Amino acid sequence: MAKKSILHMFDPMPNNSPFDVNMALDCDFDVLMPYANVKLDSIHRLTQDVIFSRGPAGVKKTGIFIGGRDIGLAVDMLNTAKQAMFPPFQVSAFADPSGAFTTAAALVACVEKELQKNNNQKELKDCKVLVFGGTGPVGIATGVIASLAGADTTLVDHISEGTAQDLASEYNRRFDCHLSGAVSTYDEDKIKLIADVDLIFCTAKAGIQILSAEVLSHAKQLKVVGDVNAVPPAGIAGVGINDFGTPLANTNAVAVGPLAVGNIKYKVQHELLCSMLAGDKPVYLDFRNAYTMAQSLLK
């Protein structure tokens, strides 16, 4: 009898996300095993238990998914899992904490596509970028992806400049990128920040408007904005839920809305999960693979 495919889902949180469970089963994994409250220390042992219990043929039908809310921890877990394995006892592993990697990858790739379409082949590396709500999981991942693509990127926190700068240096160290940190609590701060930026990402909490129409009118260089907030009001005033290259009122920019991003995110996560079972060789997937996948899906 053919072995069933198994996805072992490691999560440092008290529970796995039902989102990831549905996605994984829809990618033809036969059996899911949730592991909650998993600590980094346990990853080595858990991974070895995964690989030694199925022969070299069985490991090809086995995968590890890493969730949680902390993207640094998720990447550490992914690296630890990878180090705990050796040929031929290797399984594919995919980190996507809170869906942050796939969401951020979809967001940056959608905005990049609009940038290229509307601005004479201008690239991310030529752009000045702000990430509002930049200190949450999706915001940090968005910043890291944009920065690694060469953009001059700043993570913006709504309360503390220290928090934003600390996170920027932590992730610069981790991923060899060049993030900065800034704070914007009041409209004056925001107006100052956005005056000369090309791209704005909004990954702030749902249901809160970060940039009003008035503030946006001061962004003279603005080319594209992307907003992942699906609960009204929009994080960036005037962004419609289905926008994809739609002109943004009070600016010369175009907007990418949450459903456009969500649609690509869903496809990226689906493709990456399926790729874990597809190839002959194990794959190790994080935000970089998610970004490449999002770009190719948008071609």
Add this chain to the structure above:
Amino acid sequence: MSKPFILHMFTTAKNLSPFDVNMALDAGWISAVPYINVEPSEVAGLVQDVIFSRSPKGLKNTGIFIGGRDTKQAMDMLKTAKNSMFKPFTVSVFSDPSGAFTTAAAMVAIVEDELKLKFDTNFENKTVLVLGGTGPVGQAASVLAAQAGANVRMIGRQLDKTQRIADMCSQEFGDNKITIAAGLDSEKSQYIEDADIIFSVGAAGIQLLNAEQIKSAKQLKVVTDVNAVPPSGVEGLDAFFNGSAIESSTSGAIGIGALAIGNIKYQVQSLLLKKMIDNEDPIYLHFEHAFEMARQYIQSKK
């Protein structure tokens, strides 16, 4: 290819009940995924993760089961889950904490059937005593009997606690349309004399009703006991009783034991889990739906 059937199983306890897991997989769910130690405040977030990761078509093959030990919490979680969804992103939800809703539903439906069959009557205006009644099964059984028209008294060892739980049941589960009374266990003899029906739903291994008390009951018709572990909760009534006469009764009362109740409970839970899969529209199931299903099942077997 159609999407696999996924049942997301939430519990406030530190483990799921293996009973519920077996039932779910045997009812046709392909994957039963546990979420443990779930705080009621986390339900909305979990439910939204459930609905946004599948298309409306895929959601027809998706469900949520709510376990745990606390009936009020399970009902609140059911409400929260329902309110966290919107059309067409909706899935069916079934709340059955500790299996109490299906157990109580099976017990009350069997009694209703016996009342009709052997005494040509129903629950209306009958006096019902629920011994050990403050637990999950006692709460749901009290509400179902009261909704069927009976005068229900919940019996417990502390009057203030019993009164509080009886009031909560009347208000929260009975929508304020019923009134469940409370009584002290040490004073139950006086209530037993006028009781028509007695549910014994206390902890396993504790006798709540003896032969002497049964003899004193002048109009007793049906006695049930959910306890399968000897000694039984009711003297002279063992787990295998299924409508047999209780020897000590002077009023011709019959007994229903744990296995008869358990058999119907099993069928009801299984049928509701299947209904979640088969129903075209999403359904939200609790003790009232379990009771309806138990009635239907009993009639269908005639």
